[in-house]
Every structure is written in C-alpha cells, then in structure tokens.
Amino acid sequence: MLKSFIKLFSGGLLLGCCLLPWNATADKTSIIPGNGLSAFSSNQAERLLVQSLLEINEGRLREALSIIDQLVKAVPNFRLAHMVRGDLLMAFAQQRTRIGQDNTAALTDFEDEARVRIERHLDSQHEGKLPDVLWRMAPDQRYAIVIETSKSRLYVYENRNNQPHYLVDYYITMGKNGSEKFVEGDKRTPIGVYTASKKLDRKLPDFYGEASYPLNYPNALDQKQGRKGHGIWLHGTPQNVYSRPPKASDGCVVLANADLRSLGPILQQGATPVIISNTLQWISVEEARKKQKSLDASLEQWRHDWETQNTEQYLAHYSKDFFSDSGNLENWSRNKRRIQAAKSKVQINLSNLSMFRYPNATKPMVQVTFDQDYRSNVLANRMKKQQYWIWENQRWQIIYEGSA
Structure with a gap:
C-alpha cells in the first residue's frame, strides 16, 4: 500500500x-x-x-x-x-x-x-535556549516578538526578572518576494529591530483579518541605508482563509486570526519589540549574558566619560561612520565640544536598558535603548534614547544615537 x-x-x-x-x-x-x-x-x-x-x-x-x-x-x-x-x-x-x-x-x-x-x-534546537538576537529585555518590556522568516515562524517571549522566557510560537506568512525590503512595492518583508504600535482603529477590508498592528518601518537605520516603503503591519487573514502560504503578502507579517487574537493583549500595550531575522542562532542564557557583558562595560564607560566631561574620551566611543538627526560625526563632535567647554558639573543615570542584536548586519551590531536622566546646574532632562553600537576595530562603538 x-x-x-x-x-x-x-x-x-x-x-x-x-x-x-x-x-x-x-x-x-x-x-x-x-x-x-x-x-x-x-x-x-x-x-x-x-x-x-x-x-x-x-x-x-x-x-x-x-x-x-x-x-x-x-x-x-x-x-x-x-x-x-x-x-x-x-x-x-x-x-x-x-x-x-x-x-x-x-x-x-x-x-x-x-x-x-x-x-x-x-526541530527541538531552540528548547531551553534563546534566539541570539535577544540579549537583554528592559523591565518595562513585558514581551518581545522574534520572527524567523526562513522558517515562517514567530516566537513570543515574556520578560521574567529581565530574562526572556519562551511562551509560544506561530506560523506566519511573509512577503511574496522574500525578505530584505528595500524599495516601495518590492513585496518584501523588512529585516531589523522594530516596535509594534497599538491596533489601527479604522475599519479595514476583510483582507487584513481581524486586526492590524503597524511596525515602525523604516527605522533610523533603514532610512540611513536608503530603504523605502511604508505600511508594514502585523495583520490577520480574510475570514474564509485560515492561513496563507509562507510567501504571499505584500511585505507584511500575516498570522491566522486566532493567533493574532491571542497576541492582542500583548500588542495592544504598544511599543512591543518585534525583531525580524532571516535565520536565528540559538544560544544558552549564559552565552547571552556573556555577549552583553562587554557591551555593558562599553556603555558604562561612555556614560562615565560623558559625566566626567572627558570630551575626547567620550567622542572616541563614536564610529567614524556615526550619524544622527543632527548630522555626522563632525557635526556631533563640534556641538559636544562647544557644550562641554563650559565644564558644567553633570550627573547622568541610565535605566530601563534593553539590548537586541541587529539581525543580518554586515558587522555585529546591537540596538540599545534606555531611559536617560541628565542633570546639570542649568538643565534637567529625562528622555528615552536609542543607540546602535557596532563592533569594529576590536571594540564597541556608537554608529547612531537619537531619541527612541
């Protein structure tokens, strides 16, 4: 038979x-x-x-x-x-x-x-391990979503005492032409670290299923790299379709309505990290801690050099390819030297820190987000900041800095 x-x-x-x-x-x-x-x-x-x-x-x-x-x-x-x-x-x-x-x-x-x-x-390779993109979750990040496009899979992790714990995973659909989105209309799913906002309030066609949650594509790095397009969402399927093929969307990440419904309480909180990677490596908790340790040290040295107004040491933490909303490294350095020439006494504290390795980067790169509390004799400011640290010349350096 x-x-x-x-x-x-x-x-x-x-x-x-x-x-x-x-x-x-x-x-x-x-x-x-x-x-x-x-x-x-x-x-x-x-x-x-x-x-x-x-x-x-x-x-x-x-x-x-x-x-x-x-x-x-x-x-x-x-x-x-x-x-x-x-x-x-x-x-x-x-x-x-x-x-x-x-x-x-x-x-x-x-x-x-x-x-x-x-x-x-x-496949049981992920059991008891973490995806290598999840280095550290901030205390206010209750959940994180990790997507592996090559396996058509979405993984959900819960933050327990600043340690990611696997909850569940779901089948997903990605762009018709694969990943690595670059231009408008290329029908590809972007690769990177994003955040999902709350559900769109407006009524959408049945094609998008029961709900849609926009991602912040293009992010700062996408824009720097010249990546175009918009309207990348997590959304569901039409009522008469349980699931779509692995490659069938216009670039969005598509889940069965039942799966999207189960994610609703997580996504509706807003600002949920969504990390999209072509492939994932699975590492132990100890390996993840070891990877973040050297970056922790670099971040603390950056904070210390800034707080002590050691301007040249502070600027040495920035890559020659650094960019920000205010320009390149030359503009950034000129502005910092001008401000710190006054030698004001400052106090800088960092809290609520997260670290996500940026997927598919040409060099090891990590998106770092934290709450920054800056105080001097003339200014008190608290903001959420985001940096990208890149491994080059055998050290961690900052390639981007801006508000999160």
Whole structure:
C-alpha cells in the first residue's frame, strides 16, 4: 500500500517533497482528543495536521484520514488540511490525478506550508535556549516578538526578572518576494529591530483579518541605508482563509486570526519589540549574558566619560561612520565640544536598558535603548534614547544615537 501511495504522489505534496527523507515517525501522544475540538487553538490545528502527515509517511492512511477529518471539522477554512484530505480520498479511490495538478504554483504553496510546519515540529534546537538576537529585555518590556522568516515562524517571549522566557510560537506568512525590503512595492518583508504600535482603529477590508498592528518601518537605520516603503503591519487573514502560504503578502507579517487574537493583549500595550531575522542562532542564557557583558562595560564607560566631561574620551566611543538627526560625526563632535567647554558639573543615570542584536548586519551590531536622566546646574532632562553600537576595530562603538 505504501509503495503504491508513493508512486501515486511521486513528486507531490505528501511524500515526494518533504516527508520520506526525514524518516519521521508519528507521535501518538500528540493526537488531540475529539472532545477537545470546541476550544481549538492554532497550535492544536497544526499538531493535528503534522500528525496526519506523519501517519501518511508511515503508510497509515486511514489513521491519517481520521485525524484530518477532525481538523477540517474544527477549522473548515484550513485550505492545506482540505488539500491533504482530498489527496487521501483520491488515494483510497486509486485515482492517478492530484488536486492542484493544473495549478503548479498553488501546489507549490501548499508544499511549502506543509514543509515549514513539519520542520518546526521536528526541530527541538531552540528548547531551553534563546534566539541570539535577544540579549537583554528592559523591565518595562513585558514581551518581545522574534520572527524567523526562513522558517515562517514567530516566537513570543515574556520578560521574567529581565530574562526572556519562551511562551509560544506561530506560523506566519511573509512577503511574496522574500525578505530584505528595500524599495516601495518590492513585496518584501523588512529585516531589523522594530516596535509594534497599538491596533489601527479604522475599519479595514476583510483582507487584513481581524486586526492590524503597524511596525515602525523604516527605522533610523533603514532610512540611513536608503530603504523605502511604508505600511508594514502585523495583520490577520480574510475570514474564509485560515492561513496563507509562507510567501504571499505584500511585505507584511500575516498570522491566522486566532493567533493574532491571542497576541492582542500583548500588542495592544504598544511599543512591543518585534525583531525580524532571516535565520536565528540559538544560544544558552549564559552565552547571552556573556555577549552583553562587554557591551555593558562599553556603555558604562561612555556614560562615565560623558559625566566626567572627558570630551575626547567620550567622542572616541563614536564610529567614524556615526550619524544622527543632527548630522555626522563632525557635526556631533563640534556641538559636544562647544557644550562641554563650559565644564558644567553633570550627573547622568541610565535605566530601563534593553539590548537586541541587529539581525543580518554586515558587522555585529546591537540596538540599545534606555531611559536617560541628565542633570546639570542649568538643565534637567529625562528622555528615552536609542543607540546602535557596532563592533569594529576590536571594540564597541556608537554608529547612531537619537531619541527612541
């Protein structure tokens, strides 16, 4: 039976493209009991889908059909589930045609979605570890979102005593033409460190699903690099579509409505960090602390040199490629030398500090955000500041500084 099934779907969705090479076996404990379908979550839906595909991989087609029947009953707009069910029914009928055979692009989309969903459930490399972009969360950042575009995955982390803890992850859709957004209309998803604002109040077409949360693309670094475009959101799917293929948006990050709904309490707080990376490396908590330690020291030395009005030492912390809203390093240095020539006594305190490694940068780079409390005999000022520190010449230096 299995040999004939492989022949029937050779090169197709279920066996030819993604399952057999992994030699995966079905996990009986992951089947969701039928009486639990009334309160169905997206992760339950995904587990049922993967369970069905793994049963197919082992040649247990009737078991696979029973599971997929549960799934389409609970989530009737899950197109990939209907695709799998249709292929199974044709296998039982011993037909030699496949759903989607006249639409190669659509079939490829289904294959891609099946592949990334299965890969996630066969991959345990992140367990007990952190994505290498999450170095440090500020006390006021209750949650952080990390997206890995190559795996079509969104991870949610909760801040517990300034330490990120994994909560949940979801399947996502990204831009039709991939990542690395550069120009308006290129249908790519940006890579970088962003913040999500609160839900848009205005009513949007059904295409955007139940809600939309704008990201602050382009950020300061994007603008410096000449990246264009706007309107990059986290949003949902139309009511008749459970999920879209991995690459199907105009550049936004798209989730199933149920997943977006579960993220609502997090995103509605506003200013939630959203880090989008092509690929993630997974490191231990100890490794993350070690990585931030040298930058902690550089940041504290920068603060000390500024507070003690050691102007030249202070300016040595800035890269030759530094930029800000007021200009380049030359303009910045001229202004600081003028201000500090008065030798005013100042006190500078930094608090509420976060550190996120900037993904896919040509050199190691970290976005640092903190609350800055500046006091002198003529001025008292408190502001939220953002810096980008880059590793060059065997030391950390500041390449950008501005208000956050």
